Amino acid sequence: MRPATTLLRVAFYLSGDPFMNYNPFMTVNNRLMMGEYAVSDLARTYQTPLYLMDEALIRSKMRTLKKIESQAHLKVECMYASKAFLNLAMAHVVKEEGLSLDVVSGGELYTAIKAQFPPERIYFHGNNKSPQELQMALDYQVGTIVLDNPYEVETILACQPKHPVTVMLRVNPELHHIDTHAYITTGHHDSKFGMSLLDNETEELIKRLTHDERFNLKGLHVHLGSQIQDIKTFLEAVEVLLGYYRHLNQSEKIALPWLNLGGGFGVAYTEHDQVLDLEFALPQIIAAVESMCLNKQVPLEKLLFEPGRSLVANAGITVYEVQAIKSTPSGKQYVFVDGSMADHIRTALYQAKYEAALVDRMDEPKSKVLTIAGKACESGDILIHDLKLPEPKVHDYICVFTTGAYHYSMSSNYNRLTRPAVIFVNQSELRVVNERESYEDLLAKDRL
Ligand SMILES: Cc1ncc(COP(=O)(O)O)c(C=O)c1O
Numbered sequence: 114m115r116p117a118t119t120l121l122r123v124a125f126y127l128s129g130d131p132f133m134n135y136n137p138f139m140t141v142n143n144r145l146m147m148g149e150y151a152v153s154d155l156a157r158t159y160q161t162p163l164y165l166m167d168e169a170l171i172r173s174k175m176r177t178l179k180k181i182e183s184q185a186h187l188k189v190e191c192m193y194a195s196k197a198f199l200n201l202a203m204a205h206v207v208k209e210e211g212l213s214l215d216v217v218s219g220g221e222l223y224t225a226i227k228a229q230f231p232p233e234r235i236y237f238h239g240n241n242k243s244p245q246e247l248q249m250a251l252d253y254q255v256g257t258i259v260l261d262n263p264y265e266v267e268t269i270l271a272c273q274p275k276h277p278v279t280v281m282l283r284v285n286p287e288l289h290h291i292d293t294h295a296y297i298t299t300g301h302h303d304s305k306f307g308m309s310l311l312d313n314e315t316e317e318l319i320k321r322l323t324h325d326e327r328f329n330l331k332g333l334h335v336h337l338g339s340q341i342q343d344i345k346t347f348l349e350a351v352e353v354l355l356g357y358y359r360h361l362n363q364s365e366k367i368a369l370p371w372l373n374l375g376g377g378f379g380v381a382y383t384e385h386d387q388v389l390d391l392e393f394a395l396p397q398i399i400a401a402v403e404s405m406c407l408n409k410q411v412p413l414e415k416l417l418f419e420p421g422r423s424l425v426a427n428a429g430i431t432v433y434e435v436q437a438i439k440s441t442p443s444g445k446q447y448v449f450v451d452g453s454m455a456d457h458i459r460t461a462l463y464q465a466k467y468e469a470a471l472v473d474r475m476d477e478p479k480s481k482v483l484t485i486a487g488k489a490c491e492s493g494d495i496l497i498h499d500l501k502l503p504e505p506k507v508h509d510y511i512c513v514f515t516t517g518a519y520h521y522s523m524s525s526n527y528n529r530l531t532r533p534a535v536i537f538v539n540q541s542e543l544r545v546v547n548e549r550e551s552y553e554d555l556l557a558k559d560r561l
Contacts, residue, residue, distance in 0.1 A: 194421030429517020453487030
């Protein structure tokens with residue numbers, strides 16, 4: 114069960130950059146490892162489908178962010194965008210590693226509070242926060258509410274807050290060329306998120322919030338999209354935003370002290386993906402912001418980032434069992450696994466691409482081109498198209514890489530399928546952080 118030593122693992126992390134690849138895990142004797150465990154042993158013990166997350170890798174990425182914060186001249190605050198993956202254990206990890214937390218719903222907020230996450234380090238986002246959610250944020254004394262639109266201002270006032278409410282405003286800097294899928298691009302004119310910087314209403318709202326003593330407007334927030342692959346996109350947004358800060362300063366005498374650049378740093382799903390590694394990207398963006406602030410005479414106090422995917426995606430894999438292999442008359446070969454779009458929705462949703470491997474046959478040549486299909490009653494229930502693999506056999510375990518973000522958090526009970534368990538592996542330690550759902554769980558909220 115534990116053939117790899119901790120020493121081996123450390124050496125592995127130091128030898129090259131495991132974060133730049135879709136597979137940051139070791140192979141020992143043809144077997145894929147996570148921490149000191151062979152993945153197939155975990156699959157056998159905890160059953161499949163199974164989400165496995167490398168907690169050590171997640172923590173090491175978070176420590177990198179803390180180091181970057183400590184080395185910047187400007188005050189930098191990094192938070193984790195919990196929509197990527199959140200449960201009590203994850204909120205604990207974020208708390209212990211000292212990052213702040215981005216939540217977008219009452220449910221995410223409740224999870225954070227139940228994990229004793231410090232509320233002052235929580236940022237409450239979302240384009241349509243309900244009155245109940247905003248009241249909850251005020252009751253829990255959430256540090257910052259990131260406003261999306263003027264209605265939220267009225268909703269907050271209707272809650273009759275007892276203290277000035279610290280807010281930021283989400284805006285769209287109107288960059289139009291961002292190279293990502295349309296569904297995951299957000300920083301443009303017709304986006305459902307935030308307010309356009311070209312819209313007069315935006316400036317009116319900024320003036321109103323600045324002069325209303327019931328609010329403490331700290332600055333603007335942008336999230337440019339997901340899977341952004343170059344720093345240029347961030348720098349262009351910074352140029353536009355700091356230009357806007359300068360304009361506000363000069364024409365309205367409004368000095369906004371914070372700027373939040375959001376998340377969206379690209380990760381590797383396949384060997385063709387360009388990674389925007391946080392360790393490489395953040396220092397460059399921070400340095401550029403520092404120098405642009407000097408040039409434009411914008412006195413910024415704090416710069417914020419909120420990556421989600423890039424902290425957890427590559428740390429996670431989903432393990433399935435091969436249950437059948439079927440060929441069509443035209444020669445297409447399907448590999449049926451015991452999961453589905455209910456635990457892996459991104460292929461159907463965004464035509465996302467993935468890599469996978471037979472976890473006990475890692476060194477074998479990939480001689481076949483196959484389609485990995487799930488068990489849901491949807492022809493769109495394909496996990497991976499045209500995947501190269503060794504010839505699979507029924508009962509082989511297969512793992513899909515890069516499933517730590519937007520998998521468990523996007524999972525459903527479609528077809529009354531039960532959600533898999535989630536296990537955190539930290540070198541030799543292992544804990545189940547989400548139990549596998551049972552049929553009883555499925556019925557728990559049903560009423561006759
Ligand atoms: C406001 C905001 N911040 C951060 C993120 C995290 O993005 P990513 O997981 O791509 O880093 C998102 C993702 O949708 C977002 O909407």
